[in-house]
Amino acid sequence: MFKKPVNIISFLLLFVFAILPLALGFSFALAYSFGLIGALNKGFTLDNWSALFESNDVIVSFIYSGWLAIASLTLSVVISMAIAIIFHKKFTKGIYSYLIYMPLAFPSIVAAFFFAQFLGNAGILSRIFYQLGIIDKIQSFPNLVNDQYNIGIIIAQFFLSLPFFTLLYTGLYQTERIDEYAQLANSLGAKKSQSIFRISIPILLKKSFPNIVMYFIFKLGAYEVPLLLGRSSPETVSVLAVRKLQKFNLYDIPQGYAVAVIYTIIILSLLIIVLRTNKNEYDI
Amino acid sequence: MSTIFKKRNILLWLLAVAFLTPIITLFYLSFSKDWRFPAILPEQFTTESWRYLFFSGGNIGPSFVISLVIALSVATFATLLGFITSKYIAYHKYRKKLLMLTYFPFALSPVIFALCLKFYFIKMSLTGNLQGIILAQLIIALPYSVIFFTGFWNQRIKQYEDLVATLGGTTSYAFRKIVMPIAKSLILVCFFQCFLISWFEFGLTSIIGYGKVETLTIKVFQFISEANIFYAALSCCLLILPPVILLWFNKKFIIQQAK
Numbered sequence: 001m002f003k004k005p006v007n008i009i010s011f012l013l014l015f016v017f018a019i020l021p022l023a024l025g026f027s028f029a030l031a032y033s034f035g036l037i038g039a040l041n042k043g044f045t046l047d048n049w050s051a052l053f054e055s056n057d058v059i060v061s062f063i064y065s066g067w068l069a070i071a072s073l074t075l076s077v078v079i080s081m082a083i084a085i086i087f088h089k090k091f092t093k094g095i096y097s098y099l100i101y102m103p104l105a106f107p108s109i110v111a112a113f114f115f116a117q118f119l120g121n122a123g124i125l126s127r128i129f130y131q132l133g134i135i136d137k138i139q140s141f142p143n144l145v146n147d148q149y150n151i152g153i154i155i156a157q158f159f160l161s162l163p164f165f166t167l168l169y170t171g172l173y174q175t176e177r178i179d180e181y182a183q184l185a186n187s188l189g190a191k192k193s194q195s196i197f198r199i200s201i202p203i204l205l206k207k208s209f210p211n212i213v214m215y216f217i218f219k220l221g222a223y224e225v226p227l228l229l230g231r232s233s234p235e236t237v238s239v240l241a242v243r244k245l246q247k248f249n250l251y252d253i254p255q256g257y258a259v260a261v262i263y264t265i266i267i268l269s270l271l272i273i274v275l276r277t278n279k280n281e282y283d284i
Numbered sequence: 285m286s287t288i289f290k291k292r293n294i295l296l297w298l299l300a301v302a303f304l305t306p307i308i309t310l311f312y313l314s315f316s317k318d319w320r321f322p323a324i325l326p327e328q329f330t331t332e333s334w335r336y337l338f339f340s341g342g343n344i345g346p347s348f349v350i351s352l353v354i355a356l357s358v359a360t361f362a363t364l365l366g367f368i369t370s371k372y373i374a375y376h377k378y379r380k381k382l383l384m385l386t387y388f389p390f391a392l393s394p395v396i397f398a399l400c401l402k403f404y405f406i407k408m409s410l411t412g413n414l415q416g417i418i419l420a421q422l423i424i425a426l427p428y429s430v431i432f433f434t435g436f437w438n439q440r441i442k443q444y445e446d447l448v449a450t451l452g453g454t455t456s457y458a459f460r461k462i463v464m465p466i467a468k469s470l471i472l473v474c475f476f477q478c479f480l481i482s483w484f485e486f487g488l489t490s491i492i493g494y495g496k497v498e499t500l501t502i503k504v505f506q507f508i509s510e511a512n513i514f515y516a517a518l519s520c521c522l523l524i525l526p527p528v529i530l531l532w533f534n535k536k537f538i539i540q541q542a543k
Binding site: 006007009010011013014017018019021022024025026028029083086087090095096097098099100101102103104105106107108109110111113114116117118122124126127128130131138159214217218220221222223224228237238241242245246256257260263264267268271272275 | 292295296299300302303304305306307309310313321322323324365368369371372373380382383384385386387388389391392393394395396397399400401403404422423426427430483484486487491501504505508513516517520523524527528531532534535
């Protein structure tokens with residue numbers, strides 16, 4: 001196993017930075033949630049877990065996080081796929097091949113701030129609508145930030161993930177030689193729509209499925225965008241965990257760690273499934 | 285045909301506007317004052333925010349430097365250590381299992397991960413200081429770097445190394461003269477990506493840093509909480525600039541490599 005000193009160093013690095021933090025963090029959260037450690041805990045108890053599930057907060061939070069991730073991902077996948085199919089040549093060279101990288105330069109917190117300024121009641125869009133005479137007062141503009149339907153969050157997350165999927169699909173369009181397959185289908189009598197829906201989209205979807213699931217996993221833990229653009233209830237998993245662990249009620253801390261335990265188990269299970277089913281390499 | 289052509293052009297223009305509007309808006313807001321509804325453009329165009337935050341105690345300059353130091357340190361350590369570790373994983377008989385373990389810390393929400401690890405950071409006196417944040421961010425960036433490089437260590441590289449050994453070259457000679465020239469571009473790309481991971485980080489930094497280490501992302505959040513949109517926009521501009529430059533280099537670099 002360790003024929004060379006460099007292998008020992010490599011293993012130690014892997015252990016210290018990947019395996020150990022996860023094991024320590026998870027065991028700490030697990031022990032805290034069962035009352036085994038912590039200032040106010042008095043020994044093993046299931047009380048924290050039963051108290052957590054007495055209200056629907058945690059279940060709603062997971063469903064809400066999942067819904068937000070699915071909504072923004074669906075939008076990103078559909079639109080980036082359409083861009084790749086219609087404009088694949090435009091995005092491989094020239095000005096658009098640079099422009100597509102722009103949203104990648106945006107940290108989540110900056111994107112959240114921009115969309116709050118753009119979509120808010122007194123935001124840029126509202127002012128444009130006012131100047132065009134579409135609305136007559138600030139209250140007439142629909143709530144698009146901190147709103148019931150989470151439009152602000154979905155648009156911000158869509159903006160952040162669009163370049164990733166557009167680059168992925170324009171790349172796949174070339175490497176999978178989809179253009180050639182589509183031309184072959186067309187020469188054999190298939191309509192353009194048939195070649196898109198029966199060739200291009202199925203190939204792109206199949207090839208990108210592991211990436212879609214990976215992105216879903218990342219979005220499930222989104223923090224900054226829901227924190228700034230979301231409502232106080234329901235909360236995403238990350239926001240709920242931070243609230244329970246960082247705020248003033250010390251009795252909420254074990255429940256916060258229980259949320260972290262559930263989240264970790266769900267994410268790791270999803271990750272194992274996607275990595276096992278992905279027969280190709282796991283490379284980024 | 286011409287209608288389709290025009291529709292396509294409109295769509296492309298819309299996309300260009302969508303990509304550029306955020307940057308233009310944030311820069312414009314950073315130079316603005318008095319932006320009352322329903323005016324689309326602010327009433328005053330001024331460099332006041334920039335002057336205040338850089339020269340009159342706004343502390344944005346130190347935050348920029350702190351963010352830069354953290355991001356450069358994280359990117360350097362993560363890239364170098366990731367490059368070494370990835371070779372061990374790539375040629376290991378349990379490659380897939382080890383790679384899966386590497387994915388775990390990278391896939392978890394940084395803020396939840398930080399909350400679970402905070403206790404250990406407090407015990408090691410690594411909260412509220414620069415070292416603690418660099419170490420915490422390395423826990424996210426290093427696995428990314430390892431995953432990034434694992435694909436590089438393929439059979440072709442191994443065959444080159446074996447060939448050098450067969451011809452009498454040492455391991456370090458093969459590394460310097462064969463591996464490094466081939467890996468050069470990937471190392472640079474990985475460095476950029478790790479820099480961005482660190483530069484963008486907010487949740488983990490706020491938990492481990494306790495708000496005492498004021499990186500740019502922490503500053504943006506402070507200004508947003510204070511409803512100071514002009515200072516927040518300025519901080520956002522400073523946050524966006526390095527990634528835009530790096531991504532441009534990255535893109536240029538990739539294009540040159542492809543050619």
